[in-house]
Amino acid sequence: MSSNVVKAASPLASAVTGAMELSVAQWLLVVCLVAFPLLYEWSVTFKYFCKMAFYNGWILTLAILAIPICAVRGRNVENMKVLRFMLLHIKYLYGIKIEVRGWENFNIKEPYVVVSNHQSSLDLLGMMEILPGRCVPIAKRELMYAGTAGLACWLAGVIFINRKKTDDAISVMSEAAETMLKEDVRVWVFPEGTRNHSGSLLAFKRGAFHLAVQAQVPVIPVVMSSYKDFYCKKEKKFTTGKCTVRILPGVSTRGLSPDDVPDLTDRVRGLMLDAFSQMSNERPGKEPGGGH
Ligand SMILES: CCCCCCCCCCCCCCCC(=O)SCCNC(=O)CCNC(=O)[C@H](O)C(C)(C)COP(=O)(O)OP(=O)(O)OC[C@H]1O[C@@H](n2cnc3c(N)ncnc32)[C@H](O)[C@@H]1OP(=O)(O)O
């Protein structure tokens, strides 16, 4: 008897569920079509999260396309060109104008170590704008596990280091010094070792400079101007804006030994800090709190 009731109720129950599903779908549609754009325009925070989510999601999606193309060559630094080509358009999607100064300082045939400041994952845009041929970044090991992006990075020869194990990281970087010379590869390092949006530069880690001294190749400092006019993680602000990327003249390491590394590190950091402060002062004066 009770099973008959259940049977009889089933079509009714499913009809009700169906109607509910329909209304949930309609509700979702309303949210998407009306609430979403309104929220996006009204809430700076919502806009920030949407833009960051799209940024990461879009990179993960592009990586799906990049993987089979890169896989043809296998793990190869030439694949970095594929990633660069696929990422170059993102600045247009986000209305970020990138001005590059000092291109001539990259006119060096031999390998070199590029060192640059690291404000956020948006640095990828400035990096891809100027990335020289056969140049691979050094990245934290965790990035290797960032889904499709990790695999694309691995295929492009990105050098992964374990920041928690200094000895391992040092041995990976020593290997990199040999590879640079044997295979004519350039390496890009963020010597601050972590993202820093403080408006200055953190103390530099020494690995990049040991690498350059071991390989006896120049260090080329690159400075990206502060994003604070258009991006701030703390305030959850992300608008359109402009960034200047300055490529500074190379600093020779010829004849230097490991003992000279602390000095070299300080010297390069000083040059970068000067350039960074100069660029910050050059920023076109915007009204405080600038429009979103
Ligand atoms: C279309 C689809 C696209 C998909 C998507 C594409 C994305 C394609 C782009 C990806 C782009 C990624 C971008 C990621 C960006 C980051 O992941 S940033 C984080 C990773 N980078 C770094 O950490 C920077 C490099 N780090 C270093 O150089 C650090 O020195 C090390 C090697 C990790 C060691 O760190 P530490 O122990 O914390 O610090 P440190 O004081 O520097 O060193 C300790 C001692 O070791 C010595 N030492 C350091 N290195 C050496 C060395 N090589 N030889 C001898 N002694 C050394 C130091 O001199 C120091 O000794 P003392 O001088 O005090 O006696």
Ligand SMILES: CCCCCCCC/C=C\CCCCCCCC(=O)OC[C@@H](O)COP(=O)(O)O
């Ligand atoms: C199935 C797994 C899905 C994983 C999803 C991961 C989402 C990540 C999506 C896309 C990756 C974009 C690649 C951006 C490359 C920029 C790398 C970056 O900026 O790393 C930060 C690192 O320098 C310093 O890290 P910390 O500041 O010390 O922390």
